[in-house]
Amino acid sequence: MPNIKKLLTAAAGTAASGDNLFVEDVFSTYLFEGTGSSLTINNGLDLSGEGGLMWFKGRSGPYQNKWYDTERGIQYAIESDTTDANQTEAQGVTAVGSSGFTLGTDGNTNSNGAEMASWSFRKAEGFFDIVTYTGDSSTSKQISHNLGSTPAMILIKRTDASVNWAVFHKDLPGNNGTGKGYLSLNTNDNNSVNTNCFSTLPTSTQFTVNANYGGTNASGASYVAYLFGDDAVFGEDADEQICKMGSYTADSSNAYFVNLGFEPQWVMIKKTSGDGNWEILDTMRGFGADAANDQILKANSSNAEASDYGAFISSTGFYGSNQSGANGSTYIYMAIRRPMKVPEAGTEVFSLTAFTGNGSAVNISSGFPVDLAIPAKRTNTVYFNFRDRLRGSKETFQLPSTNSEYSNASVECQFDRQDGIRSDGTNLDTQYNANNQTSIIWQFKRASQFMDMVTYTGTASTIQSITHNLTVIPEMIITKSRDATTNWAVYHAGASGGGNPAKDNVTYLNTSDGYGYGYAWANFAPTDTIFKVGNSNDTNKSGDNIIAYLFATLAGISKVGSYTGTGSSQHVTCGFSNGARFVLIKRIDQNGNDWLVFDTARGIVSGNDPSLLFNSTEAEYSGLDQIDPLYSGFTLTSSSTVNASGGTYIFLAIA
Numbered sequence: 001m002p003n004i005k006k007l008l009t010a011a012a013g014t015a016a017s018g019d020n021l022f023v024e025d026v027f028s029t030y031l032f033e034g035t036g037s038s039l040t041i042n043n044g045l046d047l048s049g050e051g052g053l054m055w056f057k058g059r060s061g062p063y064q065n066k067w068y069d070t071e072r073g074i075q076y077a078i079e080s081d082t083t084d085a086n087q088t089e090a091q092g093v094t095a096v097g098s099s100g101f102t103l104g105t106d107g108n109t110n111s112n113g114a115e116m117a118s119w120s121f122r123k124a125e126g127f128f129d130i131v132t133y134t135g136d137s138s139t140s141k142q143i144s145h146n147l148g149s150t151p152a153m154i155l156i157k158r159t160d161a162s163v164n165w166a167v168f169h170k171d172l173p174g175n176n177g178t179g180k181g182y183l184s185l186n187t188n189d190n191n192s193v194n195t196n197c198f199s200t201l202p203t204s205t206q207f208t209v210n211a212n213y214g215g216t217n218a219s220g221a222s223y224v225a226y227l228f229g230d231d232a233v234f235g236e237d238a239d240e241q242i243c244k245m246g247s248y249t250a251d252s253s254n255a256y257f258v259n260l261g262f263e264p265q266w267v268m269i270k271k272t273s274g275d276g277n278w279e280i281l282d283t284m285r286g287f288g289a290d291a292a293n294d295q296i297l298k299a300n301s302s303n304a305e306a307s308d309y310g311a312f313i314s315s316t317g318f319y320g321s322n323q324s325g326a327n328g329s330t331y332i333y334m335a336i337r338r339p340m341k342v343p344e345a346g347t348e349v350f351s352l353t354a355f356t357g358n359g360s361a362v363n364i365s366s367g368f369p370v371d372l373a374i375p376a377k378r379t380n381t382v383y384f385n386f387r388d389r390l391r392g393s394k395e396t397f398q399l400p401s402t403n404s405e406y407s408n409a410s411v412e413c414q415f416d417r418q419d420g421i422r423s424d425g426t427n428l429d430t431q432y433n434a435n436n437q438t439s440i441i442w443q444f445k446r447a448s449q450f451m452d453m454v455t456y457t458g459t460a461s462t463i464q465s466i467t468h469n470l471t472v473i474p475e476m477i478i479t480k481s482r483d484a485t486t487n488w489a490v491y492h493a494g495a496s497g498g499g500n501p502a503k504d505n506v507t508y509l510n511t512s513d514g515y516g517y518g519y520a521w522a523n524f525a526p527t528d529t530i531f532k533v534g535n536s537n538d539t540n541k542s543g544d545n546i547i548a549y550l551f552a553t554l555a556g557i558s559k560v561g562s563y564t565g566t567g568s569s570q571h572v573t574c575g576f577s578n579g580a581r582f583v584l585i586k587r588i589d590q591n592g593n594d595w596l597v598f599d600t601a602r603g604i605v606s607g608n609d610p611s612l613l614f615n616s617t618e619a620e621y622s623g624l625d626q627i628d629p630l631y632s633g634f635t636l637t638s639s640s641t642v643n644a645s646g647g648t649y650i651f652l653a654i655a
Helices: 004-012
Strands: 027-033 039-042 052-058 066-069 076-079 093-097 100-103 115-122 128-134 141-144 153-158 166-169 206-209 222-228 232-234 243-249 257-259 264-271 279-282 295-298 311-314 317-320 330-337 350-356 372-377 384-388 395-399 438-444 451-457 464-467 476-481 489-492 505-508 530-533 545-551 558-564 570-573 582-587 595-599 627-630 633-636 648-654
Touching (some): 027 264, 052 093, 115 279, 264 311, 264 317, 317 330, 570 627
Antiparallel strands (some): 052 066, 066 076, 093 100, 128 222, 141 206, 153 222, 264 279, 264 330, 311 317, 350 438, 384 395, 464 530, 489 505, 570 633, 627 633
16 A cells, blocks of 8 residues: 555645645535525635545435435536436536535525435545446456545445446444445445456455346446555545444344444445335434434435434444344444534534524524534523533533433534524523523634543443543533432642642532532643543443533633732633633632623623623622723733732633
């Protein structure tokens, strides 16, 4: 195999400024609502310069799986759920650009009011290539490709006649080193062995089709082949895998684990030991911590999206469930890694909006796909509603309550938008969207070195290690049991004192207590890959499903820090260039001090500042000048309740 790391920049194209390629540069799941008129989708992929595939599937009704690519010409469509030949679609994809594509009025890709999913694959060595060729019915026809590595999966479709798709996958049972096993993408049929299809295994430069099988090598017939690789040549150091093809066998447990070595954002699964659909899950449509929340589309079916048990996410792979396969059944899969890039501006990962409720459906923009939303009303009895993509649209916590999460379909918070959250119900939640209710919402996006979320199951063991994908050492961790009444346990790198380092101390987001000694963090300082929890019910209760939110300092974007109060005005520098937009502060060296939240949407000004308390249901208070704007962070005033002389404070600030 050639040295892809050396060839990547020259041969595959590069990201901006000559950086290595990331998954965001070559793959996109983009959801949208059809308009029935010209619509431009900016998904960040260079499809005009590098070429690629655009795959569309309607979610809200029976729409064909439409495939357009730059090799056949964007005016032609094929369908993965039929055997049909090329179709001329003048109003399908009408243009491709350096950051996406434009759609026309075709009903299968842009029907007015239709909920649509699009998956785009940009050509890049080690990940994806497209090849067209003409069959010759020879015994062993070799077709060259530019994947630069050995394909792990190949999808072939004859484009001039109605013939089944042919699929090679490296883990198909019939291969046995010969390449003979194959499947049809347009059917739910199980694995077949056909000597007239793929006769040998592919190499890093070519793949071979055999004899006169119409699906891959009929004389004079035209074909398109889509090749997928799984080389570890992406990311900051060009050593990370973004795509993986593999197989597994279901066992008798309710959650058999498939270790990818990364957290996926998109998975396609096919049963090979019997008939089964090509099921597609992605995190934009609800693939998260619970299999029951999965919204499934099928490559071989035009059916609308359906809620079903499929699989659920881990920080290093995914779990199947017995709802999606019987004990002993075998499956193949293709999985694509979650986004990897380090953000360059706070507006890429954090948004805040003060709004007035309307008592009906509402959309709140952010500028990015939201992973964690915390809305709260500002008057009367205040609850902070923690909603996140991993747990799903129906699930919420209500800080400062210690109750387990609750599920309510009538007040769903939908995360299936590229720009913010939405509600299809009669109201987003009466807690913060009642008519004329003044409210605030903070929206976060998971991103390397800024924020991560992890779900795990408690064991009550002395030490349990939890893998995360923050890629740096977490400086603040918040955990909450989903299943039981527990405190919101907080690890903070600044919460040391009384002879104890931070790893020995715990604070609680739902109380006014200072730090206390405990075994919540197993007396272990977190690393850039794991954190540990001990035998505390708040972090590791046996059998409980638990979620953790992780934060770190990222230059110019976030700051997790601590300071000592002076009783007089003092600057807290965070390395920002335009001030802090969000500040959370807590005094920890004594009890009786609140978690105060300030933000620029409600006002960080040179005067009285509206504040809310994470540990209290009290209404917003605006009667004191506590925090003033500072270009590099924030300024504490002499009258501030978070600046008492000699007090020890911890904080999280976001630019």
